[in-house]
Amino acid sequence: MFLLDILYPKHCFICKKLGDYICDRCKFKLRLINHDICIYCDKSSYLGLTHPACKRKYGIDGCVFIYKYDNYLKTIIKTLKYRLVKDGFERLMSISFAPSRTKLSSLINALDIIPILSPIPLNKSRKNQRGFNQSDIISSYLSLHLRLENEEYLIRVKKTKTQAKLESKRLRYNNIRGAFMLNTNVSVLGKNIILIDDVITSGATVKEAVSVLKKNKALNVFVFALAKG
Numbered sequence: 001m002f003l004l005d006i007l008y009p010k011h012c013f014i015c016k017k018l019g020d021y022i023c024d025r026c027k028f029k030l031r032l033i034n035h036d037i038c039i040y041c042d043k044s045s046y047l048g049l050t051h052p053a054c055k056r057k058y059g060i061d062g063c064v065f066i067y068k069y070d071n072y073l074k075t076i077i078k079t080l081k082y083r084l085v086k087d088g089f090e091r092l093m094s095i096s097f098a099p100s101r102t103k104l105s106s107l108i109n110a111l112d113i114i115p116i117l118s119p120i121p122l123n124k125s126r127k128n129q130r131g132f133n134q135s136d137i138i139s140s141y142l143s144l145h146l147r148l149e150n151e152e153y154l155i156r157v158k159k160t161k162t163q164a165k166l167e168s169k170r171l172r173y174n175n176i177r178g179a180f181m182l183n184t185n186v187s188v189l190g191k192n193i194i195l196i197d198d199v200i201t202s203g204a205t206v207k208e209a210v211s212v213l214k215k216n217k218a219l220n221v222f223v224f225a226l227a228k229g
Helices: 002-007 071-082 088-111 124-130 134-146 169-176 204-215
Strands: 062-068 116-119 154-156 180-182 192-200 220-228
Touching (some): 062 088, 071 088, 071 134, 071 192, 071 220, 088 134, 134 192, 154 204, 169 204, 204 220
Parallel strands (some): 062 220, 192 220
Antiparallel strands (some): 154 180
16 A cells, blocks of 8 residues: 555545545535435425425435535545545545434434445446445445444346436436346345435435335335435
8 A cells, every 4th residue: 555655646636635535625625414305305304304295105214415516526526436546435434424423323313223224236347347336335434433234235237327427317217217126135124224325416326226125125214325416
């Protein structure tokens, strides 16, 4: 690692200053989401819980978001994913851990549940190309530091286009439909699960993933994402 730092020195993705992927000055440019909302109607909601009137049979029970997906965070996450900087996610998680712990702990305590964390999976070929799944890194980090179980409940069975490149909600829905199935080695019967992703925009991906878990008898399924677009 020392040799790599000499050959390929770390620099801040935002200001380009040498030393770290997100410098101590630029980390304060990330904008926290202070007002939680319902994923379906975008209106204010306590702890991000889905409003009773917005509930779907196989829908999301609540969402936790940490940051606004503005140009600063977009630069960081796109650089991490597309320049294959795996350890940069560790830096991002160390910065975001305090607000993540606060929000997740509030949700867990209010509902009196012990949830299991589960990352949104990547298609196998994309994961092999990138070398990592960013959602898995986030989920593993939270699992370790919050002492929660982490389980890969879903597998991705359909190679999809990048959701962010599709302009309409209909195209995103059709693209992600049928993309997931339950891992045959696990059961979600009666379990409380928090799905983990890095960024949510339209929500089509997590809605499809939650639907699969609910149809396989998961009790409650919530979503955690670092950013909301």
